[in-house]
C-alpha cells in the first residue's frame with residue numbers, strides 16, 4: 221500500500237485554474253513535457269466561479285481608456301503598496317491576452333458595433349471589464365482547457381500536492397497523493413509553476429470553494445520561499461447573507477457596475493457619506509450626479525459626470541457597510557440592501573442572468589423587483605509568494621508562481637477584474653520562463669529518500685490516530701476564530717490573541733482522527749489541509765499584528781491612519797527561520813521611474829500621515 225509511483229516531467233504545474241492552464245499552455249508550446257496537477261476535476265478550479273469580467277484597457281466602450289490609466293487605477297486602488305513593475309506589465313499586456321482568448325474561441329459579450337463589450341467596475345476609471353454575462357470565469361476556463369488539452373499535457377486530477385522538494389538549493393519535484401484511492405506519487409521536475417489560488421476558506425464567511433485552503437501558499441513557505449503582504453485579505457462588500465446556508469456566496473460587483481445602489485435600513489443611499497478624500501474628484505457626491513452618470517452610461521454615451529460612490533474600491537465599500545451595521549442601520553439579517561430593481565427587468569436578466577438565478581433559487585428573491593440583502597465576505601488574498609516581476613520566479617530557484625497564490629501587483633487592495641487578467645498575463649510569463657529554464661537542464665535531480673519518507677509518514681499519520689477529535693471541528697473553530705479576530709476591522713489585542721489561538725489549534729490539529737481508511741476519506745483530506753490552513757492564518761495574523769497603520773484591506777481600529785512615510789514604503793516579507801520559526805521583515809520595491817510616477821495622482825503621493 222505504501223508503494224510510491226514516480227513520474228518525470230520537465231515542468232510541473234500545480235493548479236488548473238486560469239493561471240495554471242495559461243502557464244501549462246505556454247510551457248507545452250515550448251516543447252517540454254508538462255504535467256498539470258489539481259486537487260479537483262479539471263474545469264472545477266476556482267476560476268470557473270469568476271463572474272464580473274477581466275479588466276483590460278481595450279478602449280472598446282470608451283476610447284479614452286489606455287494602459288496608462290489602467291496602471292494608475294491599479295496603483296491607486298492598491299493604495300500605492302503594489303509592485304509598479306507588475307502593474308505596468310499587467311496593464312500593457314492584458315489587452316493582447318484578452319484578444320488571444322477570443323482567437324482561441326472565447327465568446328465575450330459584444331457591443332452593438334460587434335467588438336468585445338466592457339463593463340464598469342469599482343475603481344476603474346472607464347468601462348474596462350470584458351465579460352460573458354456574469355459567468356466570465358466559466359468561458360475563460362472552457363477556452364483555456366480546450367486549448368490546453370490539445371497541447372499534449374498530462375493531467376493528474378484529484379491529486380493533492382503536500383510538499384515541494386529542493387535538491388542543492390533548487391526545486392527538484394513534489395509529492396502528492398491521490399484523493400480517491402490514497403495512492404502516493406513523487407513527481408520529479410526541472411521546474412515547477414505554483415498556481416494554487418487563494419486562502420479564503422480560513423474565514424467563516426467567504427466566497428471561495430472548498431479548494432481555497434491556502435495549500436499552495438504553505439507549500440511555498442515550507443520549501444523556503446519568501447511570502448509577501450499576507451496581512452492584505454480582501455473582504456468583498458457584497459456577499460449573500462440570507463438564508464444562513466448561502467452566507468458568503470458572491471454577489472458580483474457587476475450589479476453595481478450595471479447601476480445597483482446600496483441602501484441602509486433607513487433607505488438612505490449611504491455611500492455618499494464614505495467617499496475618501498483621495499477619490500473626491502472622481503466620485504459623485506449627490507444622487508443627481510450619480511444618476512446623470514448612469515443615464516449617460518445606459519444610453520451608450522461617454523460619461524462626463526463623476527461615478528456613483530457604489531463604484532468606489534472594495535476596501536472602501538466593505539468598510540462602509542461595516543460602519544452602517546455598527547451604527548445600527550443594518551438590514552433585517554445584518555447587512556445592507558443592494559437594489560438593481562429600478563432598471564428594466566429584461567436588461568437585468570440579460571446582463572446579470574447568474575445573479576437573477578442565484579437569488580431566485582437560493583433566497584427566493586426576484587432581483588428585478590426586490591432588493592438583495594448583502595454583506596462583506598472574505599474573497600481574495602493580495603498577499604502570497606513573492607516573485608520576480610519579469611520571470612515570476614520565486615526566491616527558490618526553479619519555483620515559479622502565478623495567479624492568486626503570487627503577490628505584488630495588487631498591493632493593499634485588488635481592483636475587481638484585475639485577477640482574471642492577472643492570471644492570463646502572468647500565467648503566460650510563468651509558463652514561458654519555467655519551460656525555458658527546464659530546456660536549459662538536461663537532467664532530473666535526485667530527491668533525498670529521507671525527505672520522501674518523511675512526507676509519506678506525515679501524510680499517513682492521521683490515519684493511524686485513534687480517539688482524537690474530528691478534523692472538521694478544528695477547521696470550523698479555526699474559521700470562526702479568523703472571522704472574529706483577523707477580520708475587516710482589527711486591533712492589536714485581538715490579533716495577539718489570534719496568534720495564541722493558532723498555537724492551540726495546531727496542537728488540536730495534530731491529534732485529529734479522521735478514521736483509518738485511505739479511499740474516499742474526506743476527513744483525512746481535512747486533517748491534512750489543517751497544517752496549511754494554520755500556517756497561512758498565522759502568516760496573516762502575524763503580518764497584520766505588525767502593520768501599525770490602516771491601508772486598503774488592512775484596517776486597524778487602534779491605528780486608523782495611513783502612514784505613507786514608513787508603511788507605504790514597506791511590504792512585509794515572511795520566511796521560515798533556520799529553527800523553523802516564522803520570521804517577518806520588510807522590503808521595498810525599486811524607486812518608480814519618473815515617467816510612471818507622473819501618471820499617478822500627485823496629491824496622493826505626498827509624504828507624511830494622511831487619513
Ligand SMILES: Cc1cc2nc3c(=O)[nH]c(=O)nc-3n(C[C@H](O)[C@H](O)[C@H](O)COP(=O)(O)OP(=O)(O)OC[C@H]3O[C@@H](n4cnc5c(N)ncnc54)[C@H](O)[C@@H]3O)c2cc1C
Pocket residue numbers: 234235236237238239240257258259260264265266267268269270271272273274275356357379380381382415416417418427428429431435436470599600622623624625636637638639640641643
Ligand atoms: C465567486 C467569485 C467570483 C469572482 N469573480 C471575479 C471576476 O469577475 N473577475 C476577477 O478578476 N476575479 C474574480 N474572482 C477572483 C478570481 O476568480 C480568482 O482570484 C482566480 O480565479 C484565481 O485563479 P488561480 O488560477 O490563481 O487559482 P484557481 O482558479 O483557484 O485554481 C487553483 C487550482 O489549484 C489547485 N490546487 C490548490 N491546492 C492544491 C494542491 N495542494 N495540490 C494540487 N492542486 C491544488 C486547485 O485544485 C485548482 O485547480 C472571483 C472569485 C470568486 C470566488
